[in-house]
Each structure stands twice: as C-alpha cells, then as structure tokens.
Amino acid sequence: xRLVRLAIAxxxxxxxxxxxxxxxxIELALRAAAEGATVVAFPEQVICGxxxxxxxxxxxxxxxxxxxxxxxxxxxxxxxxxxxxxxxxARGAHVYNSAALVHRGVVHGVVPKEKLPTYNVxxxxxxxxRGRAGLVDEVHGVPFGDLVFDLDFGTMALEVCxxxxxxxxxxxxxxxxxxxxxxxxxxxxYRLGVVATRREMISTRAGDNQVTVLYSALVGANDGLIFDGxxxxxxxxxxxxxxxxYVAGLSAVTVDLDRTARLRTENTTWRHDQEEFEDDAPxxxxxxxxGSTGDRGGLVYPAxxxxxxxxxxPEGARRSARAEFCEDLLDALxxxxxxxxxxxxxxxxxxxxxxxxxxxLLCLLVARRYVERRWAALPPEERKKKAREILRAIFMPxxxxxxxxxxxxxxxxxxxxxxxxxxxxxxxxxxxLAEIEKMLQPGExxxxxxxxxxxxxxxxxxxxxxxxxxGALFLQTSNMSEKAVGxxxxxxxxxGALSVIANVPKTVVxxxxxxxxxxxxxxxxxxxxxxxxxxxxxxxxxxxxDLMPFPVLDACFALYAGEKMSPAEVKLALAAMFPxxxxxxxxxxxxxxxRLFTQSIYKWVxxxxxxxxxxxxxxxxxxxxxxxxxxSEWQSSRGG
Numbered sequence: 001x002r003l004v005r006l007a008i009a010x011x012x013x014x015x016x017x018x019x020x021x022x023x024x025x026i027e028l029a030l031r032a033a034a035e036g037a038t039v040v041a042f043p044e045q046v047i048c049g050x051x052x053x054x055x056x057x058x059x060x061x062x063x064x065x066x067x068x069x070x071x072x073x074x075x076x077x078x079x080x081x082x083x084x085x086x087x088x089x090a091r092g093a094h095v096y097n098s099a100a101l102v103h104r105g106v107v108h109g110v111v112p113k114e115k116l117p118t119y120n121v122x123x124x125x126x127x128x129x130r131g132r133a134g135l136v137d138e139v140h141g142v143p144f145g146d147l148v149f150d151l152d153f154g155t156m157a158l159e160v161c162x163x164x165x166x167x168x169x170x171x172x173x174x175x176x177x178x179x180x181x182x183x184x185x186x187x188x189x190y191r192l193g194v195v196a197t198r199r200e201m202i203s204t205r206a207g208d209n210q211v212t213v214l215y216s217a218l219v220g221a222n223d224g225l226i227f228d229g230x231x232x233x234x235x236x237x238x239x240x241x242x243x244x245x246y247v248a249g250l251s252a253v254t255v256d257l258d259r260t261a262r263l264r265t266e267n268t269t270w271r272h273d274q275e276e277f278e279d280d281a282p283x284x285x286x287x288x289x290x291g292s293t294g295d296r297g298g299l300v301y302p303a304x305x306x307x308x309x310x311x312x313x314p315e316g317a318r319r320s321a322r323a324e325f326c327e328d329l330l331d332a333l334x335x336x337x338x339x340x341x342x343x344x345x346x347x348x349x350x351x352x353x354x355x356x357x358x359x360x361l362l363c364l365l366v367a368r369r370y371v372e373r374r375w376a377a378l379p380p381e382e383r384k385k386k387a388r389e390i391l392r393a394i395f396m397p398x399x400x401x402x403x404x405x406x407x408x409x410x411x412x413x414x415x416x417x418x419x420x421x422x423x424x425x426x427x428x429x430x431x432x433l434a435e436i437e438k439m440l441q442p443g444e445x446x447x448x449x450x451x452x453x454x455x456x457x458x459x460x461x462x463x464x465x466x467x468x469x470x471g472a473l474f475l476q477t478s479n480m481s482e483k484a485v486g487x488x489x490x491x492x493x494x495x496g497a498l499s500v501i502a503n504v505p506k507t508v509v510x511x512x513x514x515x516x517x518x519x520x521x522x523x524x525x526x527x528x529x530x531x532x533x534x535x536x537x538x539x540x541x542x543x544x545x546d547l548m549p550f551p552v553l554d555a556c557f558a559l560y561a562g563e564k565m566s567p568a569e570v571k572l573a574l575a576a577m578f579p580x581x582x583x584x585x586x587x588x589x590x591x592x593x594x595r596l597f598t599q600s601i602y603k604w605v606x607x608x609x610x611x612x613x614x615x616x617x618x619x620x621x622x623x624x625x626x627x628x629x630x631x632s633e634w635q636s637s638r639g640g
Contacts, residue, residue, distance in 0.1 A: 002261075003299040004153050004181070006212075007037040007081070007252040008231035008243045012220030014343050015049035016061070022047055022068040024248075025085060026075045032250055033079035038153060038293045041216035041231070044086035044161045044187035045097065047072075050218055051187070051225060052088065056127050062090045066140060069100055069107060077105025080294030082151060084158055084216075086185040091139050094129035099158040099185045100142075101149055104291040109143040113160035114170050121189060121225060121612055121623060124162075133173060134282030143287050146170070148179045151289045153296070154257050155179045161186040164205055164215070175209040176274045177284035180260045182211050187218040190228040190332045192325075192614045199232060199239060207237025210264045212255055219248055221339035224612050224619070226332050236263045240302065246331050246373075254302045326515040329508070329613060330369055333500060336611040338370035340498050341473050348471035353463050353493075354393040354413060354420070355536070356405025360477040361412050361528050362509055363500045365516060367391055367475065368416040387417035392472060395422040396459045398429050400536045404527065412524025425458045432458060452537035456492025464495065473497055476608050481506035481550055483607065483618055484557050485593060486600025487543070493535075494607055502610040503617040505557065506533070506550040548589040552578060556593035561624060562616040567594045567635050594635060602628045 009028040013021040025042055032040045044050055047065045055061045065087040076083060083102040088095055089110055096112035112131030116124040135145035148157045157179035163169040164184045171182050188198060206213040212235045219229025230245035233253050243251035264270055306313050319327065341347055352364045371387045378386065393413035397406060406422065413420035432454050436446055467474040476496025478488045480503050488494045501509060510529075517525040533543040533550075547553055555577055559570045567590050574586045605620045605628060617623035 001301060002153060002257040003254055003296050003301065004038040004257055004293075005036050005252055005254050005296070005299055006181075006214045006233050006241070007032045007035075007040045007250055008214070008216045008233070008241070009040055009042045009250055010217065010219045010229040010231065010243065010248050011043055011046050012229075012248045012339070013043070013046050013049040013218065013222075014220075015052055015222050016055065017049060018047055018064050018068045021049060022072050026072055028250055029072070029076050029081070029083055030079065032252070033076070033081050033294075035250070035252065036294065036298065037081045037252055038296060039156070039181070039183065039214060040081050040083045041183045041185060041214050042083065042085045043216050043218035043227075044099075044185045045088065046085055046185070046218065047087040049222055050086075050227070051122075051222065053123070054127060056088050056095050059090065062088050062095055065089070069102070073102045073105050073107055076102065080104075080292060082149075082156070082289065082293055084183045084185055086160060086187070088128075089139050089144070091129075091137065091144060095127065096131065097124060097128045097160055098131075099160050099183070101156075101158060101289070103151070103289050103293070107140075107142050108289045109147045109149060109158075109287045110139055111147050111158040111160075112145070113163060115162040115166050117162050120615060121617075122162075131170075133170070134284075136285045143285065145285065146173070146282065147285050147287050148174050148177050149287050149289050152292055154181060155286070156181045156183060158182075159184050161188060164213070165201065167205075167208065171205055171209050171211065171213075173277075173282070174284055175211045176277045178286070180211060180257050180264075181214065182209070183214045183216075185216050186231075187227055190226040190613060192329065195228070195230075195245075195328070199242070202232050203234045203237055203239050206234035210236055210260065210267055210270045212236070212257065212260050217243075219246065221336045221611075222343070223340075224336070224610050226336045226611060226613065228328075228332060228335075236260055246335055254299050256301065322515060323519075326512055329504075330366065330512065331373070332613055333366045333504075333611060334369040334373055336613075337367055337475070337498065337500060338374055340609075341370070344473075346471075347473040349390055349392055349473070350475060351392040351394060351463065351467055351470065351472040352418075352475050352477065353459055354395055354409045354418075356395070356401070356407075356409040356528060357536075358506075358509055358513055358528060358533055359479050359501060361408075361525065362504075362512060363475050363477045364391070364393060364412065364416055364418060366500055368418070384417045388419060391416065391418035392470065393418040393420045394463065394466065395420065396425045396462065397422065398424070398426045398455050398537075400455075400538060400541070402531070402536065404531055405536060408524060408527035408530075411527055412522070415522055415524045423462070425455065425462070428458050429455055448538065452535070453489045453492055455537050456489035456535075460489075460492050460495035467497070475500050476502070478502060478607070479506045479509050480504055480618055481553050481557065482543070482547075483604050484561070484600065485547060485553065485596035486603045487535075487547060488603065490603055490606060494603065496608050499608045499610040502607055503613050503619070505554045507554045510550070548592065552581070552586070552589050553593060556590055557597075558616065560594060560597065561618075567591060570594075594632065598630060598632050601626050601630070 114131045155178045157174035218227040231243040233241035241253035476499040
C-alpha cells in the first residue's frame with residue numbers, strides 16, 4: 001500500500017487582501033499538518049482573490065503575491081505536507097494564472113494555467129498569458145512551466161481550474177509523463193446545475209487519465225461572482241470525497257496510490273495510448289522535491305464504511321430534486337449578499353423597499369437567510385436580535401397600493417425580524433406631477449407610463465437618502481424576466497447598490513416562494529402569493545396582463561437569448577411547449593418579446609452590480625454582450 005492523506009482547503013478570499021488571504025491559508029495549512037495531511041490543495045488565485053481582473057496589470061499587485069507566497073512558505077517550513085496554492089506570477093512581459101508547490105519552506109515550482117476561458121463570466125485571456133506544452137523556464141529562480149513533481153510518495157502534477165474542463169488539457173500529457181496524482185486548484189463560480197456537471201466531469205477526467213484527482217474550490221463571493229466551494233477527490237473515475245459547499249474549512253480523505261498504479265497496469269488501452277503519445281510528445285520536466293511529506297504509517301486503508309466491497313452503501317436521507325434546487329439557489333444568493341455586505345466594509349445595515357410583492361419579499365428572505373447562516377452558532381433568540389440589528393423593511397404606499405399588500409409586507413417583515421416602517425409617498429407623488437406639468441409645452445401631457453415611473457423614482461430617491469443616512473446596503477429587487485423586457489424604471493425600481501435576483505427568472509422566483517411557503521408555513525409568504533403579481537402603479541394592474549404569462553415570457557427569453565433562436569424558430573418551439581395556447585397568441589407574444597427585449601437593452605445595461613447564478617445572465621459586463629444601438633431587420637431575413 002502507498003497511502004496518502006489528501007486535503008481540500010476551502011478559503012473565502014477577498015480580492016486584493018493578499019495578507020489576510022494568506023493568513024487564512026497559513027491557519028488551514030497548520031491545521032491540516034496537525035491532522036496528518038500529505039498534500040493540501042488551496043483554491044485558484046487564493047492569495048490575491050478571484051477574479052482580480054485588470055488589477056493584474058499593476059506589477060505591485062502581482063509582486064505582492066510572490067512575497068506572500070514566501071511568507072506562507074516560511075510559516076509552514078516546520079510542517080510536512082506539500083501545499084499547492086493559486087496565485088498570479090510575472091514572467092517577462094506576461095502574467096500568468098498559476099499554481100505553486102510549497103514544501104518544507106521552499107517554493108519548488110510554478111505551473112501556469114493553459115486554458116484561459118473568455119466565455120460567460122470569464123475574461124482571463126484579456127490579461128493573462130497561457131502556459132503551453134513543453135514550456136520550461138524559471139521565475140524568481142524557481143522552475144516554471146510544464147512540470148511534474150517527484151515527491152517521496154510518488155509523482156504529482158498541478159493544474160488550474162479550466163485545464164480540467166478540457167479533455168485535451170494538460171492532465172493527459174502529465175499523466176503519461178508519470179503523474180499519478182493531479183492537483184487542480186479552482187475558482188469555478190456557482191451556476192444553476194453546475195454541481196452535477198462538475199462532479200461528473202472530474203470523475204470522467206480521473207477515469208480517462210487513470211489518475212487520482214484532488215480538486216479544490218474557492219468559497220465566497222466577490223462582486224457578482226459566487227463561489228460555492230466544496231471540492232472532490234476522484235480516484236481513477238470513482239469519487240471518494242465530496243467536500244461540503246458554502247463553508248470555509250478542511251476536508252480530507254486517505255487514498256492508496258498503489259491502486260492508481262495497479263489500474264494503469266491493468267488498463268491496456270491506457271498503456272497503449274501512453275506509448276503512442278510518448279513517441280513525439282513535448283517533454284514534461286520532472287522536478288525532484290526532497291524531504292519527507294510526513295510519517296504515513298498511521299494512515300488507515302480506505303475500506304468502505306459499510307464493510308463491503310460488493311454491496312452499495314446504505315442510502316441516507318436524501319433531499320428531493322425540488323428541495324435540492326431551491327436550497328442550493330437560496331444558499332448561493334445568501335452567500336452573494338452576505339459577502340458583498342461584509343467585504344465592501346461600507347455598510348452597517350441591509351435595506352429592502354418591501355412592496356408586498358414577490359420580488360422584494362424574496363430579496364428580504366435571502367438577506368434573512370444570510371443572517372441565519374452567518375450566525376448559525378448563536379442561539380435562535382440571538383440570531384433574531386442580530387437580524388433586527390441588520391435588516392430593514394420599508395413600505396412606501398400610494399393610492400394604488402392595496403391593503404392586502406400592506407398587510408403582506410408588514411407580516412413578512414415581522415416574521416423575518418426586520419424592523420418595518422410604512423411611509424406614504426402619495427403627497428410627494430401629487431406634488432411631483434404638479435411640478436412636471438409646469439415643464440411641459442402646449443399640447444404635451446403626462447403619460448400614464450410617466451405617472452407609474454414617477455412613483456418608482458420617488459421610492460428610489462427616498463431609499464438612497466435613507467441608505468446614505470443609515471449606512472445601508474440598498475438591495476435592488478427586480479427579477480430577470482421583467483428586466484429582459486424593460487418592465488422596470490430607470491431611476492426607480494432599477495436602483496440599488498446590489499441586484500440580488502436580476503438573474504433569476506420570474507418563474508423561478510415564484511417556484512422559490514412556493515417552496516418556502518411549503519417548508520416554513522410563513523403567513524407573510526402566503527399573503528404575498530394570494531394576489532396576482534402587480535407593480536401596483538395603476539388601477540387594476542397585473543404584471544402578466546401588461547406583459548404575457550411568465551412561463552411564456554421565460555421560455556421566449558431562454559429560446560431567444562439563450563438558444564439564440566430567431567423569432568420564427570421561437571414560435572415553433574413555443575407551439576410545442578404550450579399546445580393549449582392558440583398559435584396566433586403565441587406568435588404575438590413572441591413578436592412582443594423580441595421587440596421589447598431589443599428596445600430594453602439600454603435599460604438593463606444600467607442596472608447595479610448583479611449576482612450571477614446561471615449560464616444565461618443579463619449582464620453586459622460579464623455575460624450577454626449585446627450592442628445597445630441595434631435594429632432587428634435581421635430577424636425577418638430568410639438567410640442563405
């Protein structure tokens with residue numbers, strides 16, 4: 001047996017906080033060493049925080065990371081494990097997203113990332129240079145490039161995040177060069193459904209390359225990116241450790257590397273592929289790493305807990321797919337709000353303009369969930385007290401606001417321990433209309449739409465003034481469906497410091513609230529869901545009457561913006577999805593969506609910083625990059 005103890009160190013890092021981030025790494029490194037770890041993997045860019053974006057263009061920012069890496073090495077020199085950390089390093093005119101190996105107080109090598117994503121929320125190729133096969137050089141007198149490391153327990157390779165997502169990544173080359181253990185340091189952001197994909201992909205890479213994969217992940221949020229943490233150890237295609245998500249800390253498992261070596265010997269396909277690859281493959285440099293990684297005599301063979309190699313383990317209590325989906329998304333949003341609130345250092349409270357409607361209620365529920373998770377160690381009454389210190393709910397009715405929504409907002413705030421204030425804006429609304437009348441020329445009149453927008457803007461102005469006075473994080477509460485078609489007011493309900501659900505479709509908002517009603521029995525949620533969704537800016541207003549049924553709207557959005565279908569193709573797809581609806585009605589809704597979507601780009605590019613929770617996000621900076629000025633003539637073209 002060749003037993004090694006592999007540890008995943010989940011760190012919640014903050015961009016630019018190089019010293020504080022390294023302090024967290026040192027703390028976990030010393031703890032892992034005390035618990036008998038052989039190898040400890042920290043996340044991608046853990047020293048500087050992810051995503052550093054254009055900060056890497058400041059050489060002082062880059063050089064500070066090397067200084068912190070050396071401080072980490074010095075602080076851990078008396079310990080046995082091999083540590084792998086992510087950081088930015090400079091080489092000539094280039095900077096690289098890299099992984100460094102530290103052992104016994106020495107930096108033994110640095111391996112640059114080869115696959116630099118520029119899709120979805122990523123822009124790494126804008127600032128980073130890529131590593132490549134056969135690259136061998138030095139940085140700061142340390143081996144740099146296409147390396148594998150020979151330690152006392154065997155040969156280990158390092159790689160960074162995206163490198164593992166490509167089947168043609170460096171893992172194949174380095175496993176053929178002898179690496180039995182591949183450590184991937186990652187900062188893979190959360191997206192709906194990514195967990196199952198990530199787990200399957202890592203297991204597949206470990207099987208394809210007949211290696212043991214140690215995959216670490218960043219936890220926490222920076223700007224709009226949410227990192228759910230966790231991580232995996234997968235040995236030759238079988239996952240043997242799945243670290244808990246959304247929490248910082250250590251997870252570890254013991255594996256037998258002789259099993260990896262034996263499976264390679266048995267797998268004739270892998271052996272033949274390795275022989276062919278060796279004939280003309282770029283040479284991977286082996287770096288000897290002297291010194292012991294610790295006494296592994298006390299490690300215990302990783303036998304199944306249920307004492308059988310042939311029978312499946314007993315099934316534990318598993319959550320339903322519905323619960324899994326909702327709890328995961330709610331945890332991600334709560335982490336995004338909480339880390340933004342804490343890491344900016346600018347806020348003392350969190351405020352929501354609670355309208356009695358669905359969107360603002362969900363945002364308040366997310367903020368309350370942050371408090372519950374953040375201070376989970378406190379007794380329930382202390383957590384309630386903490387919520388009352390941090391949360392604020394402000395109801396600002398006009399003549400169009402119903403008694404039902406007032407009651408729903410007040411009851412929800414009470415249940416969530418958020419101090420509630422009701423301040424009418426009706427007088428201000430009337431005064432503002434009178435003043436606007438003075439600005440109009442003969443023949444001009446205030447439109448019905450303008451009257452709606454005035455109410456939203458008065459509320460936003462008051463929220464900003466209150467936030468300035470209360471040191472508050474003002475949460476913007478519009479959802480993605482309404483944002484996509486411009487059913488929101490610039491300077492009004494599009495205002496706020498952080499947009500919580502701007503990338504959550506309305507159908508998902510309703511789904512989450514239905515789930516929370518079922519699981520909590522909240523009267524505030526029940527009262528909110530009784531009435532049809534309405535902005536309550538005019539008499540008898542209902543959102544779906546103004547727009548279209550939200551399931552149809554969200555389908556239009558997914559097909560048009562996600563699948564990049566033409567309106568004609570969308571109509572065909574909708575007919576299959578909603579056979580009970582008249583084809584001419586579906587066609588009219590499709591045309592309406594395409595028109596509103598194109599005309600509303602100028603609106604949604606002005607929204608606040610948004611939390612990213614999906615692969616299809618409305619964010620011109622990070623996701624869907626569309627020109628504001630465009631015409632839709634191409635939509636009716638027959639093409640070639």
